Amino acid sequence: MHHHFIIFKPYNYLSQFTYNLKRNKKLLGELHDFPEGTMAIGRLDEDSEGLLLLTTDGMMSEIVRSKKVEKEYFAQVDGLITQQAIEQLQLGVEIGFKGTRYVTQPCKARILTEVPDFPERGKKIRDERHGPTSWLSITVTEGKFRQVRKMTSAVGFPTLRLVRVRIGNTHLGNLQPGQVIEVECFDV
Numbered sequence: 001m002h003h004h005f006i007i008f009k010p011y012n013y014l015s016q017f018t019y020n021l022k023r024n025k026k027l028l029g030e031l032h033d034f035p036e037g038t039m040a041i042g043r044l045d046e047d048s049e050g051l052l053l054l055t056t057d058g059m060m061s062e063i064v065r066s067k068k069v070e071k072e073y074f075a076q077v078d079g080l081i082t083q084q085a086i087e088q089l090q091l092g093v094e095i096g097f098k099g100t101r102y103v104t105q106p107c108k109a110r111i112l113t114e115v116p117d118f119p120e121r122g123k124k125i126r127d128e129r130h131g132p133t134s135w136l137s138i139t140v141t142e143g144k145f146r147q148v149r150k151m152t153s154a155v156g157f158p159t160l161r162l163v164r165v166r167i168g169n170t171h172l173g174n175l176q177p178g179q180v181i182e183v184e185c186f187d188v
């Protein structure tokens with residue numbers, strides 16, 4: 001029988017269970033006593049937070065990582081994002097990936113008119129005297145390395161905070177950073 005987990009990956013954690021380099025890093029195994037063979041489906045980089053699905057079922061991992069499943073992120077960006085930048089994101093933008101240029105697939109993007117009600121992050125984002133920030137939603141079906149961060153930078157609005165809020169029909173909801181819930185299956 002396979003096990004499936006929904007977690008809120010906190011800021012400053014790696015989306016993995018082992019790390020063999022010399023520096024100490026916070027790992028997912030510190031959040032819960034997961035069964036042997038548990039793996040993260042996809043990743044969130046160390047600086048990113050939010051919804052992460054874990055499973056002991058490799059086939060489920062393949063399904064969730066497919067281009068058929070949407071992944072939605074809320075990004076806090078430097079400056080007041082413009083409708084023109086949103087339209088560029090929607091059409092696809094050129095980013096660097098593995099040393100080459102890559103044009104992202106068309107995606108859904110919209111400005112968030114209200115600041116999301118996320119728990120405070122352990123490390124302060126930045127001081128307000130450095131200028132305004134704004135929030136947007138970006139929904140993609142692909143997941144290149146640091147893609148959403150590269151996309152917002154490509155349109156002139158670097159990401160300051162990135163939180164994944166949805167994978168398919170599975171939502172972050174009211175989970176708190178570090179919280180783990182075991183579920184029967186994922187709604188993707």
